[in-house]
Every structure is written in structure tokens, then in C-alpha cells.
Amino acid sequence: MTTNMAQMPALIPKEVEIQRLKKIWLIIIAMGSTAASVEVDNFVDGSLHQTSIRDSAFTPAHWWLYSHFITLPLGWAAAAMYDRKVPVLRGPNNSMNTGLKMTILGYLATMFTIGVNEMWHFWFVEEIFAVPNHWMFNMGVVVAFMGALAYVVRVYARLVELGAETPGENPYVAEMYKMALEGKLYSRAIP
Amino acid sequence: MTLPKGFGSGGAGGASSSDVERMIGKRVENMTGMITISYIAAWLATFGGTAAGYFYYPWAYPTPSGHFAFIVLTIIEAIGYLFCVKVMQEGSNKNSNGIVAGVIAATAIGTLFIVIFVGH
Numbered sequence A: 001m002t003t004n005m006a007q008m009p010a011l012i013p014k015e016v017e018i019q020r021l022k023k024i025w026l027i028i029i030a031m032g033s034t035a036a037s038v039e040v041d042n043f044v045d046g047s048l049h050q051t052s053i054r055d056s057a058f059t060p061a062h063w064w065l066y067s068h069f070i071t072l073p074l075g076w077a078a079a080a081m082y083d084r085k086v087p088v089l090r091g092p093n094n095s096m097n098t099g100l101k102m103t104i105l106g107y108l109a110t111m112f113t114i115g116v117n118e119m120w121h122f123w124f125v126e127e128i129f130a131v132p133n134h135w136m137f138n139m140g141v142v143v144a145f146m147g148a149l150a151y152v153v154r155v156y157a158r159l160v161e162l163g164a165e166t167p168g169e170n171p172y173v174a175e176m177y178k179m180a181l182e183g184k185l186y187s188r189a190i191p
Numbered sequence B: 001m002t003l004p005k006g007f008g009s010g011g012a013g014g015a016s017s018s019d020v021e022r023m024i025g026k027r028v029e030n031m032t033g034m035i036t037i038s039y040i041a042a043w044l045a046t047f048g049g050t051a052a053g054y055f056y057y058p059w060a061y062p063t064p065s066g067h068f069a070f071i072v073l074t075i076i077e078a079i080g081y082l083f084c085v086k087v088m089q090e091g092s093n094k095n096s097n098g099i100v101a102g103v104i105a106a107t108a109i110g111t112l113f114i115v116i117f118v119g120h
Helices: A014-051 A060-083 A098-123 A132-161 A171-181 B017-024 B032-056 B063-089 B097-117
Strands: none
Touching (some): A014 A060, A014 A132, A014 B017, A014 B032, A060 A098, A060 B032, B032 B063, B032 B097, B063 B097
């Protein structure tokens, strides 16, 4: 039988795993800063479109907005590649982690929507937030953030389990960590 | 413990401390230099981005709004930088508080300097 299963050890030394999880953490913090900055750009872009309807795809507000559609998928791809070195983060059947799958799927949708958006604005210059060409941007980002949150909680819960982080004191948060550790954060039916 | 090819003693025994070191590579608590350079690069890129706004599109991006975005982004980036260094060094005996304080103070002064003197 041929297989593409990663040739990973079943377990890795605790110290190695902590170091690898923290390297994933570094990528995630950098992407968190990027995501926070795009929240600012939502206002920059909004105020631009209050004054000029749509001059071109290449205004600073759009560079900023569109560059995060490139930066975050690349960052998550880096996380997904490095994630292979941490066996406990593997998804069902040694596949990619479910949270990472959702995140990448969400950002693929937003990347596709950049093209849809440009075609739409070729004919309709009005920048109304609720027009259909924008819908998949928002839905894609929501799916991506759901997956990202699940993955981040999973990484954090593992760091707690390894004794490298202090567990949450809030009982609801602690319950979420516990569910993540049991593989039940996404669904009770699909571990 | 099963180890990847090239590690351990050929099936017998577990990982030695040198195996562990080889599996880890560069330790995260020693990455402060790389993190600091990344932060400064991000800060300079932020200045470039906002400056492109108020130099090339002044009708859409008045200088004060560009400076406001620059200040807010500098704060976001500084928080990210601080988190990166502190999280990477927690639990170790490394301490780069002086470097972090110095770099954040320098970028704060640089931000003030840019806001006061550039683009007017």
C-alpha cells in the first residue's frame, strides 16, 4: 500500500514539542498583528469610499486590504507546513488539523473573491458594503477565523498540558481547553 | 520512544540530550534578534504605506489621517513584538527586557518625530 503519511514519530520529547509549539505561536502572533491592522484598514477603506467612490484597485486602503488576503494565507500555509512536526496537532487519519483546513478554505474563498470583486467593479463602481460581490469576503473571513480560533485554542491547550502555559481560571474557558484536549472542540461526533 | 531516522541509537534506547538539541534547532528564546528586526521592518513598511497615502493621494488621505493610522499601527505592532519576545522567553532564564524597552522607546520617538515633521 502506498501512503503519504508523514514519517513522524508517535511522540516527541516534551522540550522539543514546547519549542515547536512556540514557533507556531510566533507565526500566529505575527498574523494576529496583521489581522488587527486590517481592522484599522476597514475604517480607512470605509472613509476613502465616503469621499471617492472607487478610483482604482490600487489605492493604499486597497493595498493594505488585499495584501492581508495574501499575507494571512501564506502565514497559515507556513503554520500548516510546520504543524506537521507536532504529531498531537494532526487531524483525523493523520491529515491536516481541522482548524487549519477551515482557515485555509476560508482564505481560499477570499482570494477567489478578489477576482470576483474586480469583475463586479468593472461595471459597478459603487462601493456599497452589502453588494453580493463582497459577501464571500465576509463569509470567507468568518470561516477562516472560526478555524483559526479552534487551532489557536488547541495549540494553547497543548502548551497548558505540557506545563508551558498557565491554564485559564475562568471555568468556561477551562472547559473549552478540556474539550480541545479531548478532541471535542469542533464536534462531539467527529473526534 | 520512536525517533526519526538519524536520531537516537538505531532503535535501542531513547533520545539523548544531544538528540533533543538537534531536533529543536534554534531555540525560541534565542530568536529575539530576528523578532526585533522583523518588528523594525514592519514599522518602516507601515511608515512607507501611510506616506504613500498622504504623498500620492492627498485628496483621499489627508496627512493627519495617515499619521493617525501610523500611530495606531505602531501600537499594534509594538504589542505584537512585546508578546513575541515575552512568550518566547517565558520559562527560560533568558531576559531581553532591555532590548524590547529600548526598541519600543526608539520606535515611539521615531513615530513622534515622523508625525511632527513629515508630510506637512
